[in-house]
Amino acid sequence: MPVQRSRVGNPDAPAQYNQPGRKGKKAWRKNVDVSQVVEGLDELNKQIIKGGVIAEKKSSELFTLDVVGDSALPKKFSKHVKKGLKCDEIIAQRSAVPVVPMRKRAGDKTTDGVLPVKRQRTQYITHKELTRLKKVADGHHDSTVAVVDATYDVWAEPMPTEEEVEKFNFLPEAKPLKAPDTLRQQPISLAANGKAIPAVPKPKGGHSYNPDFTDYQDRLIEESEKAVEAERKRLEAIEEERIREEARAKSAAEADAAEARAEMSEWEDDSAWEGLESGGEELTTKAKRAQRKTQAQRNKIKRRKEEERKAKHEAAMKKKAAQVEQIKQLAAEVEEKERQRALEKTEMSDGSEDDGNDFEIRRRQLGKYKLPEKDLELVLPDELQDSLRLLKPEGSLLKDRYRNMLIQGKIESRRHIPFHKEAKTTITEKWSYKDFSMD
Structure with missing residues (x-):
């Protein structure tokens, strides 16, 4: 049923929604905008008046299907009237050349460009296939199919x-290990002549378990002289070190005494400027009466004392400088002696050392550590035996081989480290909660 409206007055509702409310903010009666609701109701009334609400009707009531067509269309366009193109009309009116006909004409040598397809002959067998079939008939198979489990998951x-992989790989590429260039070079031996040293040197006659008397005596005398000379040099080095320490202590004591004398107070010594040591006192028999000194006399005495103090200080400084020069001279002399001693040791080790193998060592030190000394392969006369069964095993083949490789220049001398350093660990105990005992 349509909504009835009053014919008297303004049909629209009072538009007071823009006005502020006269009630309080918490009042529920407020001016609300209902214009959209009113427009919707008006549209609904119009649809009801015209025949019903469109949204509630079915599609068959709203639409129809035309199966006949427009009857006026055939009358408007005749079947025999065909309208041409505008360009054809313009050319026909203005051009003297006739229009190219659109009709196709068949030519003798004109083709469609498509080649005929060759049909494959299937009525015969090739010679290759015939040969293969004969071999199969005789039992000869070219290849057999091996059954393999599937590898695709x-x-x-x-x-x-x-x-x-290369896109998400941020690590540097691993470079192959490269051997150093020195690995391809020949080792440099420590021999003075530069010749190659054999791995197992040939011993002399004095090294035999039952040597000749002359060879043994010569070798014993030679080794004894070497031992005596080494002991003499050791004692000389100890004595020189003791003398050097005494000289250093004496120089230090003298320097301390000079500093003490320089710092001595000027009031401890008697002043020679006040007339105490002058010779005029013997001539006068009458003692001088003590009088009060004037300011000029006091200033004069003060200047004399200052000059005396400066003179003492300069004398002490001169003496100290002389001692410093003497200490420097002594240190230079000691350094020169040490250098001469080191040079003598180097000359003796470089040129005169005989390793018992008919070659001399070029130098003693190779790398950071010194070349280890060779064991003395000599027994006393009372230790000589006349039978191999009575000999005692001595020496070490491993140690001899290691020293021989050092002399050959194949490896460098290393210091033996019996125990490696262990990482320092600190044990700590952490609590995630506190333990309480409730008694």
Whole structure:
């Protein structure tokens, strides 16, 4: 049923929604904008008046299907009247050349460009296939199919490509190990003549378990002289070190005494400027009466004392400078002696050392550590035996081989480290909660 409206007055509702409310903020009666609701109701009334609400009707009531067509269309366009193109009309009116006909004409040499398809002959067998069939008939098979388990996993994840691996790889590429250039070079032996040293040197006659008397005596005398000379040099070095320490202590004591004398107070010594040591006192028999000194006399005495103090200080400084020069001279002399001694040791070790193998050592030190000394392969006369069964095993083949490799220049001398350093660990105990005992 349509909504009835009053014919008297303004049909629209009072538009007071823009006015502020006269009630309080918490009042529920407020001016609300209902214009959209009113427009919707008006549209609904119009649809009801015209025949019903469109949204509630079915599609068959709103639309119809035309199956006949427009009857006026055939009358408007005749079947025999065909309208041409505008360009054809313009050319026909203005051009003297006739229009190119659109009709196609068949030519003798004109083709459609499509080549005929060659049909494959299936009525015969090739010679190669015939040969293969004969071999199969005779029992000769070219290849047999081996049954292999499937290697493809349907549920496996796809392997990343090489480009993806390089894209997400942030680590540097591992470089191949490169051998040093010195590995291809020949080792430099420590022999003075530069010749190659044999791995197992040939011993002399004095090294035999039952040597000749002359060879043994010569070797014993030679080794004894070497031992005596080494002991004499050791004692000389100890004595020189003791003398050097005494000289250093004496120089230090003299320097301390000079400093003490320089710092001595000027009031401890008697002043020679006040007339105490003058010779005029013997001539006068009458003692001088003590009088009060004037300011000029006090200033004069003060200047004399200052000059005396400066003179003492300069004398002490001169003496100290002389001692410093003397200490420097002594240190230079000691350094020169040490250098001469080191040079003598180097000359003796470089040129005169005989390793018992008919060659001389070029130098003693190789690398950071010194070349180890060779064991003395000599027994006393009372220790000589006349039978191999009575000999005692001595020496070490490993030690001899190691020293021989050092002399050959194949390896450098190393210091033996019996125990490696262990990492320092600190044990700490951390609590995640506190333990309480409730008594």
